[in-house]
Amino acid sequence: MPESNFVDYVKIFCRSGKGGRGSAHLRHDKYIPNGGPDGGDGGHGGDVILKGNRNYWTLLHLRYQRHALAGNGEPGGSNKCFGKDGDDIIIDVPCGTVAYNAVTGEYLCDVTDDGQRVVLLHGGRGGLGNWHFRTATRQAPRFAQPGEPAQEMMVVLELKLLADVGLVGFPNAGKSTLLSAISAAKPKIANYPFTTLEPNLGIVPYRDGKSFIMADIPGIIEGASEGKGLGLRFLRHIERNSLLLFMVPADTGNIARDYEVLLGELTRFNPEMLDKRRVLAITKCDLIDEELQAMLEENIPTDLPHVFISGVSGYGLPQLKDVLWNELNNESNRIEADYLSEKIVHRSKSADEIRAEVDTMGDDDFEYEYEDNADDGEIEYEDDIETVFDK
Numbered sequence: 509m510p511e512s513n514f515v516d517y518v519k520i521f522c523r524s525g526k527g528g529r530g531s532a533h534l535r536h537d538k539y540i541p542n543g544g545p546d547g548g549d550g551g552h553g554g555d556v557i558l559k560g561n562r563n564y565w566t567l568l569h570l571r572y573q574r575h576a577l578a579g580n581g582e583p584g585g586s587n588k589c590f591g592k593d594g595d596d597i598i599i600d601v602p603c604g605t606v607a608y609n610a611v612t613g614e615y616l617c618d619v620t621d622d623g624q625r626v627v628l629l630h631g632g633r634g635g636l637g638n639w640h641f642r643t644a645t646r647q648a649p650r651f652a653q654p655g656e657p658a659q660e661m662m663v664v665l666e667l668k669l670l671a672d673v674g675l676v677g678f679p680n681a682g683k684s685t686l687l688s689a690i691s692a693a694k695p696k697i698a699n700y701p702f703t704t705l706e707p708n709l710g711i712v713p714y715r716d717g718k719s720f721i722m723a724d725i726p727g728i729i730e731g732a733s734e735g736k737g738l739g740l741r742f743l744r745h746i747e748r749n750s751l752l753l754f755m756v757p758a759d760t761g762n763i764a765r766d767y768e769v770l771l772g773e774l775t776r777f778n779p780e781m782l783d784k785r786r787v788l789a790i791t792k793c794d795l796i797d798e799e800l801q802a803m804l805e806e807n808i809p810t811d812l813p814h815v816f817i818s819g820v821s822g823y824g825l826p827q828l829k830d831v832l833w834n835e836l837n838n839e840s841n842r843i844e845a846d847y848l849s850e851k852i853v854h855r856s857k858s859a860d861e862i863r864a865e866v867d868t869m870g871d872d873d874f875e876y877e878y879e880d881n882a883d884d885g886e887i888e889y890e891d892d893i894e895t896v897f898d899k
């Protein structure tokens with residue numbers, strides 16, 4: 509993939525903080541020789557937290573910052589002092605980010621709302637100090653609990669954009685032209701396939717100050733599910749949309765067949781894509797006359813609403829917006845859309861799948877620090893412990 513600012517896939521190394529150990533201190537002050545245990549508890553290790561932030565649109569800021577390391581809890585002290593808790597690390601991500609375990613492919617969480625916080629890895633609990641272990645028969649416990657170890661994980665963050673309408677079509681179908689015609693977005697438009705290499709979002713104004721969001725993604729071609737063209741990688745950006753707008757140019761030989769091919773590729777990507785509402789737009793209608801349009805009309809799939817449009821002349825665009833708005837807000841669809849958005853299931857990936865994915869993203873070339881925290885499990889005594897209670 510060429511370097512670009514649209515980063516929708518990163519792999520980062522996360523580690524929570526380990527818990528601080530409890531103190532095994534025994535008190536001995538002037539005139540209080542056998543003061544007894546007074547070791548405090550260790551601090552809690554910091555958590556690794558994902559937080560939705562609507563000011564971010566991509567994962568670019570994480571591309572060069574690949575380690576998310578939370579602070580360790582500090583050990584407890586004498587005089588029942590608690591250790592300081594480790595600092596949490598908060599990873600800001602754009603709304604719509606999904607996290608997977610990069611080794612097993614297991615689905616971890618989905619961050620969709622601004623300000624939503626998900627704890628990815630919990631910090632270790634701090635150990636209890638010896639103060640907790642005093643009993644009538646064991647008045648000088650020379651041990652304390654160690655802190656819990658840290659957790660670490662390689663995490664893949666994937667962005668699945670949040671939009672209302674997703675555009676689906678072959679390259680050169682006029683997707684970007686439509687987006688530029690009905691929104692303020694300025695995607696690149698040219699007369700060659702794969703002009704669009706990364707998704708564009710546009711806000712489409714509708715009547716009375718209402719609006720909806722449209723996502724233009726790179727074109728897909730027959731065989732995309734086998735990796736042809738840009739593959740199906742970008743389809744995940746329309747996975748969440750409740751409405752798909754299929755776009756087929758009027759000058760193609762067979763509109764129904766093109767639609768079937770597009771639908772087939774979507775199904776191979778994720779069968780649940782078929783549950784979404786669909787609208788068909790026949791584009792570039794400025795190239796055909798009314799007679800031809802009437803002829804084409806006979807051969808159009810009947811299972812979904814269709815509109816004849818032209819992004820260049822503006823023909824049919826108000827009608828298209830009406831149809832899209834109705835489909836988005838129609839009472840029965842609304843319920844269905846809510847149900848769908850709740851139902852969106854992010855399936856875990858298999859270990860092979862995620863490995864292949866990480867390899868193709870060419871994103872695996874960073875070293876990560878590894879710090880063994882096993883040694884912290886041993887019980888440690890305070891230095892001055894021998895001098896006390898030595899009868």
Ligand SMILES: Nc1nc2c(ncn2[C@@H]2O[C@H](COP(=O)(O)OP(=O)(O)OP(=O)(O)O)[C@@H](O)[C@H]2O)c(=O)[nH]1
Nearest residue numbers: 679680681682683684685699702703704727792819
């Ligand atoms: N005559 C006419 N030409 C159009 C219309 N819409 C798009 N085109 C032309 O078709 C070509 C491709 O348009 P794009 O909008 O870049 O197509 P796209 O679907 O975004 O293509 P990719 O980004 O490559 O997938 C451009 O040369 C446009 O000028 C239309 O309504 N009428």
Ligand SMILES: [Mg+2]
Nearest residue numbers: 683684703704
């Ligand atoms: Mg385009």
